[in-house]
Amino acid sequence: MPIGRSESGRGARAYGRTTPFLTPDPHPEECRNACAGTRRERRRAVAPRAAEAGRARRGRRGRARDRDRLETFTATEAETIEAFVDRLIPSDANGPGAAEARVARYIDRALDGELAPSRPAYTAGISALERWSRTRFGAGFASLPAVQRDAVLTDLERNVATGFSPDSRTFFDLVREHALQGMFGDPYHGGNANFAGWDLIGFPGVKLSFSAAEQQMDVTVAPAHKSTVDYPLFSGARGNGHAH
Numbered sequence: 001m002p003i004g005r006s007e008s009g010r011g012a013r014a015y016g017r018t019t020p021f022l023t024p025d026p027h028p029e030e031c032r033n034a035c036a037g038t039r040r041e042r043r044r045a046v047a048p049r050a051a052e053a054g055r056a057r058r059g060r061r062g063r064a065r066d067r068d069r070l071e072t073f074t075a076t077e078a079e080t081i082e083a084f085v086d087r088l089i090p091s092d093a094n095g096p097g098a099a100e101a102r103v104a105r106y107i108d109r110a111l112d113g114e115l116a117p118s119r120p121a122y123t124a125g126i127s128a129l130e131r132w133s134r135t136r137f138g139a140g141f142a143s144l145p146a147v148q149r150d151a152v153l154t155d156l157e158r159n160v161a162t163g164f165s166p167d168s169r170t171f172f173d174l175v176r177e178h179a180l181q182g183m184f185g186d187p188y189h190g191g192n193a194n195f196a197g198w199d200l201i202g203f204p205g206v207k208l209s210f211s212a213a214e215q216q217m218d219v220t221v222a223p224a225h226k227s228t229v230d231y232p233l234f235s236g237a238r239g240n241g242h243a244h
Helices: 027-036 039-066 075-088 103-110 116-137 146-158 168-184 193-201 232-237
Strands: none
Touching (some): 116 146, 168 193
């Protein structure tokens, strides 16, 4: 799962997806080729990026229509965080990613609750991310094609992006940690929508008991697709109206 790298230097993905971070930035070579070619060659070099940028704009419009009511973020902040976590945990052939699991929704809601102390860090970090994105590529982060978003996030992870307090790696790690919570936590809290994260890793969900057959080795347990608060024993936790 492209959620950056672990401290050991290995990718943190657990499902065979490769990380886009800490890979060489491809743009210098592209620029040299484009500048050295004819006008037609330049147009061909730019066209794929323009097409990808167009797809990104259409995707943002679709996400805005589908977005849940915001509780903490502004619309602009939500767009930036959605774009951020989408590159940390992208949808691919292995299954759904942060967008389908509503990871940004989890972060937005949690910042109005247990994660409220992190709200100032998000306000400052998102502003710094936007400034760095415009410095690097001349556009806001959510407007960039995927390869340029990855380059910006690589700068944050490598701690070379400036303008962050205390530094860019701290903000990268903060969002990464919360993205993991939103992807794989209990759906009651707003993320892991439709149990996307649990299905991705083969976790059957919350079950109060397992049969003898289900406890055998190499047995696939049918998903329960239940949140903790779906059981009467824990139903008292339903206090803030959030539902999966």
